[in-house]
Amino acid sequence: MMQRSRKKYAPAVLLLLLLTGCQITQSAFARTANNAGAAFAAASTTLTYAHTGKLINAYAQSSFENYQSELSGLDQQLPVQSGAPSKQSLQQLLTLSKPAMQAIQHPCLTATCDWQAQVKALNAASAAFLKAGGS
Amino acid sequence: MPREKDDIFSIRDIIDSQLVTSDGRRIGRVADIEVEWRDDGSLVLTSLVIGPQALVRRTARPIAMIARFLLRNRFEHTIPISDVTQFGPTLQLRRAAADYDVGQADRWIARYILRWIPGSGY
Amino acid sequence: MKKWLSITLGIVTATGGFLDAGTIATAGESGAKFGLGLVWAVLVSTIAVVLLVEMIGRFTALSKKTYAEAIRENLGFRFYLFPLISEIIAESIMLAAELGGIAIALSLITGISWHIMFPIAAILVFVMAWRAPFDWIENAPALLGLLTLSFVVAVVALGGPSRQLLSTLWLPHVQQGDVADYLYLAAATLGATISPYLLYFYSSGAREENWSGKSLLLNIVTAVAGMGFGSLGSLALVFLGAIVLLPLHIQATTLGELGLVLAKPFGPVGALIFALTLFATCFGAALEVVLAVSYNIAQGFGWEWGENKKPVEAARFNLVIVLFLLIAVAIGLIGIDPLQLALLGSTVIALFLPISLWPFLILMNDSQYLGEKTNGRLANIAIICILVIAFVVAIVSIPLEILSGGG
Numbered sequence: 001m002m003q004r005s006r007k008k009y010a011p012a013v014l015l016l017l018l019l020t021g022c023q024i025t026q027s028a029f030a031r032t033a034n035n036a037g038a039a040f041a042a043a044s045t046t047l048t049y050a051h052t053g054k055l056i057n058a059y060a061q062s063s064f065e066n067y068q069s070e071l072s073g074l075d076q077q078l079p080v081q082s083g084a085p086s087k088q089s090l091q092q093l094l095t096l097s098k099p100a101m102q103a104i105q106h107p108c109l110t111a112t113c114d115w116q117a118q119v120k121a122l123n124a125a126s127a128a129f130l131k132a133g134g135s
Numbered sequence: 136m137p138r139e140k141d142d143i144f145s146i147r148d149i150i151d152s153q154l155v156t157s158d159g160r161r162i163g164r165v166a167d168i169e170v171e172w173r174d175d176g177s178l179v180l181t182s183l184v185i186g187p188q189a190l191v192r193r194t195a196r197p198i199a200m201i202a203r204f205l206l207r208n209r210f211e212h213t214i215p216i217s218d219v220t221q222f223g224p225t226l227q228l229r230r231a232a233a234d235y236d237v238g239q240a241d242r243w244i245a246r247y248i249l250r251w252i253p254g255s256g257y
Numbered sequence: 258m259k260k261w262l263s264i265t266l267g268i269v270t271a272t273g274g275f276l277d278a279g280t281i282a283t284a285g286e287s288g289a290k291f292g293l294g295l296v297w298a299v300l301v302s303t304i305a306v307v308l309l310v311e312m313i314g315r316f317t318a319l320s321k322k323t324y325a326e327a328i329r330e331n332l333g334f335r336f337y338l339f340p341l342i343s344e345i346i347a348e349s350i351m352l353a354a355e356l357g358g359i360a361i362a363l364s365l366i367t368g369i370s371w372h373i374m375f376p377i378a379a380i381l382v383f384v385m386a387w388r389a390p391f392d393w394i395e396n397a398p399a400l401l402g403l404l405t406l407s408f409v410v411a412v413v414a415l416g417g418p419s420r421q422l423l424s425t426l427w428l429p430h431v432q433q434g435d436v437a438d439y440l441y442l443a444a445a446t447l448g449a450t451i452s453p454y455l456l457y458f459y460s461s462g463a464r465e466e467n468w469s470g471k472s473l474l475l476n477i478v479t480a481v482a483g484m485g486f487g488s489l490g491s492l493a494l495v496f497l498g499a500i501v502l503l504p505l506h507i508q509a510t511t512l513g514e515l516g517l518v519l520a521k522p523f524g525p526v527g528a529l530i531f532a533l534t535l536f537a538t539c540f541g542a543a544l545e546v547v548l549a550v551s552y553n554i555a556q557g558f559g560w561e562w563g564e565n566k567k568p569v570e571a572a573r574f575n576l577v578i579v580l581f582l583l584i585a586v587a588i589g590l591i592g593i594d595p596l597q598l599a600l601l602g603s604t605v606i607a608l609f610l611p612i613s614l615w616p617f618l619i620l621m622n623d624s625q626y627l628g629e630k631t632n633g634r635l636a637n638i639a640i641i642c643i644l645v646i647a648f649v650v651a652i653v654s655i656p657l658e659i660l661s662g663g664g
Contacts, residue, residue, distance in 0.1 A: 024436035025660045038508035045505055045517055054520045058368030059528050062361075063513035065370055069594065070511060130506055134434060151329050153559050164329065164559030194335045224322060224330045224626075241561060244576050245569035252579070254388045256567030 027083025030133045033093075036074055037129030040100050043067045043107070044122035050109055057109050064107045071104055085132065093132055100125030148222045149183070150193075154214070158231045162238030165226065166190040169213065183219070183226075185237050186211035212237045271310070271483020274458075276405055276490050277542030278358035278599035279351065279449030279606075281515065281535065284491045286600075287442050288498020289509040292422050294429025296495055298443045302450035303488035305643045307480050309451065309614070310459055312621055312636065314476035317460045318468040320626035324460040325556040328616045331623065337557055340453070340616070343609035344553055348454055351602035352546045352585035356382065357595025358539030361512045365532040372592065379586045382543045386578050391465040391564040394548070398541030404534040405490035407519065407527075412496045414522040422499055441657035444650045445600055448607030450491075451647075453614070454549035461552040465564060473630075494518075512596050547585075551577040607654040610647035618644065 026034070043064065050060035075094055084090055103118035146168075154162050166189035169182045188211055191202040214228070214235065221227035232238060250257035287295035313324055320327065329337040357371070359378035364371040385394060412418075431439045468476070497518035502509055509515050512535060519527035548564070555562035555574040568575040589598075617640050621632040632640070 024433070024440075025438070025662075026434040028662075030434065031662050035508065035510065038506055038510065041505055042507045042511070042514045042517070045507060046513075049517065049520050054524045055528050056525045059365045059513070059516065059525075059532070061368045062364040062371065063511070063516075065364075066361075066511040066513050066594065126506065134432075135506065147331075151334055153326065153330070161559055161561045166334075190334060194338075224320075224326070238561070241572040244572040249568055249572055249575060252387070252568070254384075254568070255575075256569045 026134065028081040029078065029083035029085070032074075032077055032081055032133075033129045034133030034135055036071060036097075037126045037131075037133055037135065039067055039070050040104075040122045040126035040129065043100075043104055044119050044126060047103070047107060047109075047115055047119050047122070051115050060107070060109055064104065067104050071101065074101065089132070093128055096121075096125045096128050148224070149180075149226070152223070153225045154183075154185070154228060154237070155225055156228050156230065156232040156235065160232040160238065162228075162232060162235055167193050180216050182213045182215050184211070184213050210240070271479050271487055274399075274455055274541065274545060275306075275450070275484055275487020276402065276534075276538040277449070277452075278354045278512075278539050278595060279452070279603040280446075280491050281358070281494060281512070281538065282596045282599040283442060283446040283449045283603060284494040285498045285502075285509040285512075285515040285518075287446065288495040288500075289502035289507055290435070290442070291429055291431065291439055292425035292499040292503055293418065293495065294425045294431065294439070295442055295446060296426055296492065298446040299450070299488060299491055299495060301646070302447045303484060303491075305447075305646070306451050306455070307484045308636070308639050309456060309617065309643065310484060311477055311480035312617060312632070312640075313456050313460045314463055314468070314480060315473060315630060316620060316627060317463040318472045318476060319470055319628060319630055321464065321469075322626060323464055323552065323556050324457050324616070324620075325553040327620050327626065329557045331620060331626075332616060339612045340609075341553060341557060343612050344453060344457070344550060347602060347605040347609055348546050348550050349581070349584050349588060350598060350605055351452070351454070352543060352550075352581065353588035354595055354599035354602045355539045355543035355546060356585055356589055357598055358512065359536055359543060360589075361595050362532045362536035362539065365513055365516060365535075366529065371595070375589050376586065378543075379582055379589075382540065382547065383579070383582055385540075385544055386547055386564075386582075387568060387575065389564070391462065394544050394564060395462065398537050398544065401533065401537030402541060404530055404537060405487075405493075407523075407530045407534065408490050408493035408497060411519055411522050411527070412493050412500070415497070415500050418496055418500055422503075425499075437657055437660040440653065441604075441661040444607050444654045444657055445603040447646065447650050448605075448610065448654065449599070449603035450488075451610065451614075451643075452603075452606055453610070454546050456613075457549040457553050458545040461548070461556070461562075510596060511594060547578055547581055550581055551575075601658075604654045604658050607647075607650045609651070611644060611651050614640075614644055614647055 046055065046060050046063045049055040050057065075097060078084065078094065079090060099121035103122055108115040108118055149168060150165055152165050154164065156162055163185045165183045166186055167184040168180055169184060171179050171181045173179055188199070188202045188206055188208065192199045214237070218229045219226050220229055228235070245255070245257060249255045284299065287298070316327070317323055322330070328340060356375060356378045359381070360371040360374035363369070363374040363378065429439070463472070494515070498509055498515070501518040501521050502514070507514055507517070516528045516531035519531040521527070523530065551574055552562060554577050555571070560573045561571040562574040563571055618637070620626065621636065621640065624631050
């Protein structure tokens with residue numbers, strides 16, 4: 001009985017090894033960078049829509065709360081993940097992420113602050129992170 | 136399709152079947168059966184056994200002792216086979232729900248737990 | 258006249274039942290990440306679920322036995338434990354995800370954090386499940402769910418997919434590093450759509466409505482038209498993700514982002530419609546999930562059950578509803594994002610799919626229950642194909658989830 005069940009799982013494990021060998025998935029760093037880039041893009045679009053009359057404030061506010069939890073701890077995660085690039089490029093990424101993270105934490109949803117600057121920062125961060133993730 | 140009195144049927148028509156009383160209430164499922172060896176050599180089905188311990192004894196013998204320790208026979212019931220008027224996936228019983236000990240857990244839970252939730256209809 | 262009214266209600270219900278947090282999550286991400294490259298997964302799962310729903314509806318109408326009852330009676334208590342335990346595990350996660358979906362919808366409308374809205378969502382679902390008669394449960398969220406047609410309208414309003422996008426229908430654009438993601442979403446789509454809770458609920462609903470041999474036509478129409486219309490909403494969401502989110506590099510990893518697809522063509526009204534649709538579909542699904550598990554347990558153990566009875570008349574059944582909701586709330590309070598929870602739930606469902614669907618092969622050929630209306634050869638071949646797909650999906654789902662980092 002034991003022999004049979006071991007044999008049953010062998011092909012699945014082999015398949016798994018084969019697949020990982022063929023690099024069907026990204027490195028942990030690439031994945032984090034990609035997700036972050038996408039989240040920055042989403043935040044940028046949400047912010048733009050909120051100021052161009054396509055979204056009510058309540059919606060934008062809730063969306064940003066979700067982006068905050070999605071991106072929390074980004075600057076701590078990035079340096080330690082497998083597949084991270086050279087120290088120099090990593091530093092560049094983290095520098096770009098600072099104003100973007102600032103926008104995420106304190107999105108400008110009223111007319112009194114500089115929302116265009118935030119959108120710019122988010123776009124720049126998004127592009128850089130997506131590039132680093134290999135998109 | 137319910138079976139008639141003289142049909143030959145298998146254990147499948149009894150074990151795990153739904154018990155329904157004469158007033159249409161569901162009171163549980165058959166967990167096990169009791170048989171008797173008569174003097175004339177025949178093996179006769181005498182009663183239905185309902186209860187968690189019987190279920191455990193039939194399907195998971197190794198933990199039957201633990202079940203007995205925890206439940207102390209408090210939820211075990213037997214119903215004489217003469218009470219069954221119809222066999223099949225649903226066993227129709229002769230008497231009303233109040234005449235059976237089985238299925239009283241519903242009343243206990245209604246009385247001691249559900250009544251505190253508004254709208255329970257207690 | 259009354260018969261046609263009943264049929265339209267059935268279609269409306271099935272439409273609402275198709276979309277839930279799981280199908281919304283997988284459809285949105287599929288479109289945003291892979292354009293139209295996963296439309297085939299939606300189509301395959303739609304066909305499978307139409308067939309399964311028709312079969313279980315036919316079975317229950319003729320035998321007057323629900324799926325769970327038939328599993329215990331026909332396959333014994335020991336076998337019954339397998340689908341039971343797998344359902345409890347999978348649906349606990351799924352219920353938490355649906356409640357999360359309701360909470361997110363409410364937060365998008367009010368601006369209040371979804372963590373605060375979560376217990377409110379649980380209470381709303383509880384009140385409906387506790388006292389509402391089956392008719393209301395069937396119809397109320399379903400009527401709101403008609404809002405999913407707005408997804409289809411949005412696709413048209415945005416001018417439909419570009420030619421380049423259309424080419425991804427048969428030639429998906431998948432980079433080497435994204436293969437695991439792609440396959441994972443395919444498996445999750447199958448799990449999210451072919452959800453066994455739908456079958457347990459539908460079967461129990463057929464008993465609540467006292468279906469008989471006369472209801473067979475109603476059953477076919479509900480299954481085909483209902484699931485068909487429902488999948489339209491799901492497909493529309495894939496298209497919208499592809500048209501709006503993909504070019505912006507947005508990956509739809511939160512439910513709020515998905516609303517942007519309706520904000521683009523319709524402005525703030527669009528986003529509001531998305532939030533309302535999310536609310537309606539997740540609310541309907543939450544009810545179906547909690548009732549499906551409660552039906553399963555009560556029916557399997559032979560207790561009194563039914564939504565048209567007062568809670569004290571079916572005490573153990575209603576107690577399970579309460580306990581199950583509490584378990585889901587506990588899982589939800591861990592704070593995992595509802596979209597991620599929905600993907601996880603769909604993966605777990607995919608893992609257990611073969612166990613939940615296996616009884617079909619046996620029950621649909623049992624003439625003691627079905628008389629002359631047992632499955633023909635084609636129907637049996639269909640079940641076997643579905644089971645093969647289910648087995649493949651079950652084996653690859655967990656490895657793929659690990660490899661792809663959970664979508």
